[in-house]
Amino acid sequence: MPLVVITDCDHENIAVEERIFGAAGIEVRLPQVQDEGEVIRAAREADAVLNQYAPMTARVLDGLPRLRIVSKYGVGYDTIDLAAATAHGIIVANVPDYCVEEVSDHAMALLLALWRGVAFYDRGVRSGTWNAEMKKPMVQLAGRVLGILGVGRIGSRVAQKALGLGMIVIGHDPYLAAWPAGVRAVSREELLHTADAVSLNVPLNAETRHLIGEAALRRMKPSASLVNTARGGVVDTVALERALREGWIAGAALDVVETEPLPAGSPLSALPNVIVTPHAAWYSQESVPELKRRAAENVLAALSGRRPPTPVNPEVFAGGKLRATTSLL
Numbered sequence: 561m562p563l564v565v566i567t568d569c570d571h572e573n574i575a576v577e578e579r580i581f582g583a584a585g586i587e588v589r590l591p592q593v594q595d596e597g598e599v600i601r602a603a604r605e606a607d608a609v610l611n612q613y614a615p616m617t618a619r620v621l622d623g624l625p626r627l628r629i630v631s632k633y634g635v636g637y638d639t640i641d642l643a644a645a646t647a648h649g650i651i652v653a654n655v656p657d658y659c660v661e662e663v664s665d666h667a668m669a670l671l672l673a674l675w676r677g678v679a680f681y682d683r684g685v686r687s688g689t690w691n692a693e694m695k696k697p698m699v700q701l702a703g704r705v706l707g708i709l710g711v712g713r714i715g716s717r718v719a720q721k722a723l724g725l726g727m728i729v730i731g732h733d734p735y736l737a738a739w740p741a742g743v744r745a746v747s748r749e750e751l752l753h754t755a756d757a758v759s760l761n762v763p764l765n766a767e768t769r770h771l772i773g774e775a776a777l778r779r780m781k782p783s784a785s786l787v788n789t790a791r792g793g794v795v796d797t798v799a800l801e802r803a804l805r806e807g808w809i810a811g812a813a814l815d816v817v818e819t820e821p822l823p824a825g826s827p828l829s830a831l832p833n834v835i836v837t838p839h840a841a842w843y844s845q846e847s848v849p850e851l852k853r854r855a856a857e858n859v860l861a862a863l864s865g866r867r868p869p870t871p872v873n874p875e876v877f878a879g880g881k882l883r884a885t886t887s888l889l
Contacts, residue, residue: 649883666841670813702726707755710762764791
């Protein structure tokens, strides 16, 4: 019987996966491990791994001789050593478009909350201050410039929603062939220099790690805001903390941070011009079962000797690199 190991999962249950895999005669285990050594021990006999946060490093992949596929719960796969997986002939797959509406909604919610001072006002009222003018300056959102770094599925929806609010939208994406209507393509430097708010919608990889560091933050307007619903590592936390303290930018709204959960005593927690949410942009009653179903379907395809719907290393299928092509089902 094929074995699927779910390394770790913070969902309420794995009923969706158990139903799908049970119907196919596949054993499922959920050891809830995130340490490299624990992952190796728990998944040593696995034919497939479903993965959320646990590191799938070269060391881990070296220790899993039967593994055919790592299917990621989510869009980003920065916790997986893609080069090592490909070298081993292991398929890596994700669910690239399951939460486009949720994340774009959350990005706009963070922007609006920051722009209109929602959290700032709430904290003031709770501490006994009732004053509509305690947040200054307060300017209209319509007519302001939103700069989007990464104009893919999510970035495009953020753009559409911002245009609906009357914003001017510019974007930078060196890999985009067709641009959404109403979005003007600009260089990254022009975007940072021009935008009243910057929305980050890029994957985390070697090219984008600390994309927003000291140099980028100093290029932004002192009145500008930063919204990050991508990955925490896209932003240099130390540089951001300094930028917010010293007024290089006006504020930041973050759904993701470099170390999650946000460490106790983080300087970000004490800054009044920061909003932080707990990596929740992906979440809705609709998105969770879709994510689980589609991640499981990637596994079913691989164990059946078929190409999964959404591989992120398609080169593994070329030239006999694939670890196994025979069906286990």
